[in-house]
Amino acid sequence: MVYSIQQIADAIGAEAFGNTDLIVERVTEPAMAGANDLALLTNPKFAGGLAQGSARAAMLWPGADWQELGLEAAIESPRGRYGLSGLSALMDPGQHFGAGIHASAVIDPTAEIGENVAIGPLVVIGARAKIGANSIIGPQCSVGADATLGANAYLREMVSIGARATIGARFIAQPGVRVASDGFSFVTPEKSGVEAARETLGDQGDVKSQEWTRIHSLGSVTIGDDVELGANTCIDCGTIRDTRIGNGVKMDNLVHIAHNVVIGDNTILAGQCGIAGSTVIGKNVVMGGQCGVTDNTTVGDNVIAGGATKMMSKVPAGRVVLGSPAVKMETHLEMYKGLRRLPRLIADVAKLQKTISKPDTKD
Amino acid sequence: MVYSIQQIADAIGAEAFGNTDLIVERVTEPAMAGANDLALLTNPKFAGGLAQGSARAAMLWPGADWQELGLEAAIESPRGRYGLSGLSALMDPGQHFGAGIHASAVIDPTAEIGENVAIGPLVVIGARAKIGANSIIGPQCSVGADATLGANAYLREMVSIGARATIGARFIAQPGVRVASDGFSFVTPEKSGVEAARETLGDQGDVKSQEWTRIHSLGSVTIGDDVELGANTCIDCGTIRDTRIGNGVKMDNLVHIAHNVVIGDNTILAGQCGIAGSTVIGKNVVMGGQCGVTDNTTVGDNVIAGGATKMMSKVPAGRVVLGSPAVKMETHLEMYKGLRRLPRLIADVAKLQKTISKPDTKD
């Protein structure tokens, strides 16, 4: 697809300048731009790159002087990265999965396939599954029995959705997503060492080896509208009720969501985060990569957790946390500063001890 | 499937009270229970929920007064969660994968398929692979050449088992499990910076860039009976001998088991744990989520590691550990308490220094 500068500006709600009929084919970095590319230049510090490329048009930061930059045409976005969202949606070349239902797909006759749905090669769709209108099911996906996908779902290749999962509109799943795997829940016939250690903070008492008995998942997974899940991310079924993911939740790659977890609307989990069983995460929470939250706790609305933060207990709403175990960001910085000073502090104390003991030895 | 209260009680070895002929269809939380549901109420603090729902029957904590709770029938389980294991197994609606061998499965003619095995659509089974009786192989799975699965295996969708893996009875694999991926083992022609840094604790000496040469995996993976692996969990092949997983081992989602690792019976690894190459984990070990164990070390029997514990060296049997690097739980708590007091300690020492130096300045 090619677009004129004016068409792009109109589509993303930005202003166009200069020769707005100029046609562009791709979006590139300024230094790599050819004559038919739109250079993306939303930060003035990269303006030097324009000279290395051949861009005639660019998307620029607010207030940029496109003529001084030697351009024929320009688009100005008041909030650069936000403008990029519209621009990238427009210019996304996509996966070319193709329309219609591929002959090699294995679709149960009782499945309900909505209007205008594309189903790729070697897909499996189970009994009574429902696929909403305009959805795209990529190659080699699996949708389990009685699962429901809302309208406009977009599944990349090899996504699997287990039985009875209920998913809202505009769901996006990257390759290898697992929705509705069985929860990880085991119990011993008698009290286990873990239970004893939790009660006593460290003493597991008379350890007795026991076998683990499985608790099956009777619940499934319920996912709201506008959710996106990253590659190879896994969401387990609930034990009695469904594990629940709110509207607008976005998860990155390799995230682990255990049984019974509840995640509030518009929460973001970066790569490799893990939420243990029965924990409740609020709305609008943001976790950096490799965060972890223990089981049976709560993380309040609007919490922000830096990368690799391990939340071992309840986090109040609105808090910005860091560290393992997680503490307020300012507490973490103070503790860490102290830790860096610790070797000097030990030397200082040794010196004090010497100073004080000296008068005694003089006596 | 529907069951009477008496049937359920008999099946899980619990006691039934009241109208034990009452039929229930599902297990739910008390507040969400309809008239044909069995409310799960094993903790008295949630008893208030019964009033919000319409349950006529419940599974209750030991000694609960079912009549006072307004129920028509009840089951009492002496150890609530243990009772739930039997109840959930009975009521599990399953994935509806269907019986028989699907016409679209690609099965090598030399494979040996046991009696009463179900093989889903688009499965691939390699040469000389053996599938034990009564096994269920979910859609789009792959079982490699010369691999052996014991009786009653249950593979969810898109599980892959590499060549020559040997797996015991009653194996359960969640979607996307990878058994017998190649081990990650590389070597440089001359001593590498890593080897030098390990020897000198930090000095990698004269760094020389080198290419890495692959060590192929000649071993495979041997897994005992009653093992369950979580979604997208990966177990690598051994180098010379097999990587070995004991009986009754349970792993959660996204766990990483490197080449040559040995894991003892009934050990449990929660989500996103990682065990590095050639490490030996004992029996009955329990690791919380996101734990890590370094390579070529041992973790003794009955060790319990809290979430995100990083075991950088040998852990003796029976120890309860926490932190990064892992220390005894009580040591960790003491160290952490100290760390929290550190800013105040620094102030205290500064004050002491002032107090002591003052007499000098007065001189």
Add this chain to the structure above:
Amino acid sequence: MVYSIQQIADAIGAEAFGNTDLIVERVTEPAMAGANDLALLTNPKFAGGLAQGSARAAMLWPGADWQELGLEAAIESPRGRYGLSGLSALMDPGQHFGAGIHASAVIDPTAEIGENVAIGPLVVIGARAKIGANSIIGPQCSVGADATLGANAYLREMVSIGARATIGARFIAQPGVRVASDGFSFVTPEKSGVEAARETLGDQGDVKSQEWTRIHSLGSVTIGDDVELGANTCIDCGTIRDTRIGNGVKMDNLVHIAHNVVIGDNTILAGQCGIAGSTVIGKNVVMGGQCGVTDNTTVGDNVIAGGATKMMSKVPAGRVVLGSPAVKMETHLEMYKGLRRLPRLIADVAKLQKTISKPDTKD
């Protein structure tokens, strides 16, 4: 395949001794070796194992006395593990994926398949994809539209390569690898709490819940020659330009590489490492398992990071780092030693305070 001792020695460039016509079938540990096995014994401390097995031939450490060890034949490798790389390549029994193109594969007619390529059952190859000569595409893999795989690629089962990915020669992908999943990049219409917290180091200001708008990935992934990716490892597309993986890079299982990341030649990432968006990793870097690197930073050439190191800011070239946040290995050891002494230090300071305050109370 069986080989004579002489053939093996010749193939791996080592010296053979004794009855070099002796034929061996497998490589095993000394204690488990049968009469037709080659025992691997590159460390003298395991020599005792020979007596437990029946090996007649072994690969030995430099300078070993094969006759004293009671062997009929031996191979000596000057650098044991390096010799093992050649030996293991020779003796690797492989996956038996079979030659030719399986009838069940779904290959777009515009795809270009090189000479002598093997394509397994139920594979999907998209429009205009190019598969280099002598490549092996395992069962149930997916290669997207316009993707390019160099010569001698080896894809295990269920690997997915997204549209427009460009991959060099001799690529190895373990089961479940995801190349060119969409980048995880979202933006809010107005400044978000995260942006405010980053600017103020902890204060997210007036929190306003906002929905997240997607930034699509216009770039794909470019991978050099001789790269290997572990099971279920994921590499996201770049936003404007490709995410770039250099030559000779090796990644273990469950690694996460975010959008726009650049990784230099011959870098090694162990299991479950994660590199956040737009970060640049140098050449010849080695990271232990479960390391993390924050977004938009750099890790210099030849950096070595111990297991579970979290790099929160720039790491200079050549540094050996540990800890969370990462510091120089010697600094980490000193800080940690201090931390272990902290409880005693607190007691010492309390004692000092008492000693000093006593004279005052006496006044």
